[in-house]
Amino acid sequence: MRLAGRLKKTFGSATTRRSLVSLTTFVVLWELSARLKIPVLGAVPSPAETAACLVQEIFRAEYWRSWGGSLARILIGFAAAQLLGVPLGLFLGWSRRAREVIFPLVEIMRPVPPLAWVPVSVIFWPSAELSMIFVTFLGAFFTVILNIVEGIAAVDERYLRAAASLGAGKSGLFWHVLLPASLPSVLTGMTVGMGITWCVVVAAEMIATDTGLGFLTWRGYVAGEFPLIVVGMLSIGLAGWLSSGLIRRVGLHFAPWLKN
């Protein structure tokens, strides 16, 4: 009875119901287009085939090694980008002089797509692994810096004035106002950066290595195992979704006032 209540609460909510409807419709249409051999779309493996392949893959160590490989690259690259990018972004947002010196450099580097860095980083870094991590790092690094700098520039003067009146010194203004006020933009930067990171890592894995979800997908293509391609794609989608969700969770933990 209690369980039924819980289930009803989860699945009874309008939002959940709508998501379920949309997902179900998608799968049904997908299956139909495969069955009816609709041109172009019909060539995609059907949900049934994909599910069969997925079940097979789940019991293979290699599938999980692909997850592990991509996750490790993302984790290291993304974490390094935050570790360097957040303080640098805060510093640039804080100091006008630093902004004037360093920002033009950022502006020039930023539009270069991270993937265009692949050849250079393969040459520079001793291993393919390091070069991929580096490219992943770049994907998130500039995004987080730009978001923080813009976030700090947009902090409402009211809060700075109030803090100054209440007795905050220069460091107080930074720690008590600029930092918390720019947290939403830090989180946006991280979420966008995480998206970019997945794009980059998947593409890099197709080019430069033999592990990871990107490689898994690529292998499906090379070997002509089409259901595996779809399994790879779905896995990447799931991984991206999970990591964005995690950022949101962690973010709300540190910035509880942003709830609702």
Add this chain to the structure above:
Amino acid sequence: MDALEPVRAADVADGPPEEAIGRLTAEAVGKTYVEQDRSREVLKDLHLTLEAGRVTVVMGPSGCGKSCLINLLAGYEPPTAGRVVLDGRPTAGPGPDRLAVFQETALFPWLTAFENVAYGPKIRKELKGAQLESAVMELLRLVGLEDFRDKYPAQLSGGMQRRAELVRALANRPKVMLLDEPFRGLDAMTRGLMRDVCLTIFRRHRGSSLFVTSELDEGLALADQLAIFTNRPAKVKKLLDVPFERPRTDQLRSSPAYLALKAEALELLHEEAVKSFKTGAIESADFVEAYGALA
């Protein structure tokens, strides 16, 4: 009777008795903004004294420079002429001795109601631990927010935010409270209740207060003196004494003395509104309408 008396320096533990705390004087203050090739003189040769333990209400045409004056008094901007003197000493920059509350909330969204109120005394290391806790809770109780101590500003209604911000200022025992239309934008009902909250706050506040409003009834409910500003460039057109005992009852509000004062204020306001209208200020249309309705 004594509950109605403003709390004066004598009631406050620190500071010798009878010494006036929070006497703030604007001496020949002027403010001119220069934008590219044209300059705009907002305040000119303005003299105004806020006496300790007294509430000065400022009214005047929209756009005449009331907020500008508050910014100067709070130290957010320097005057271009004259000076601001607090208890004999010229002021420079903002400080916890002069706290301003504006129409738009400046509560920190990332702090709870409790943390907001505690912020000033805490960072200045004046209070901590149990002392801070009880001082803050006492203030929250004063304005009926004790059950909302752990809510963030976004979770509070507009009226609650205003109350929290008023006691956030009060927690620092400022010498001067500067309130710039703090109840603008609240519905009429809330506004009426906030007026009472404000009276409570003023009773607790030892220093001087400046309250800007566009509602004459609100102004007359709170004021010890009413300063009517001229059209821009603003200065004090007339300083009216409001000698009535508080709270000001319905009975008082229908007394001849009160009505005469109100009529005088209204006429002065109207005069300036018409001038500002004639000089082509667009905002003045609203002003004439607002005061015309009262007349």
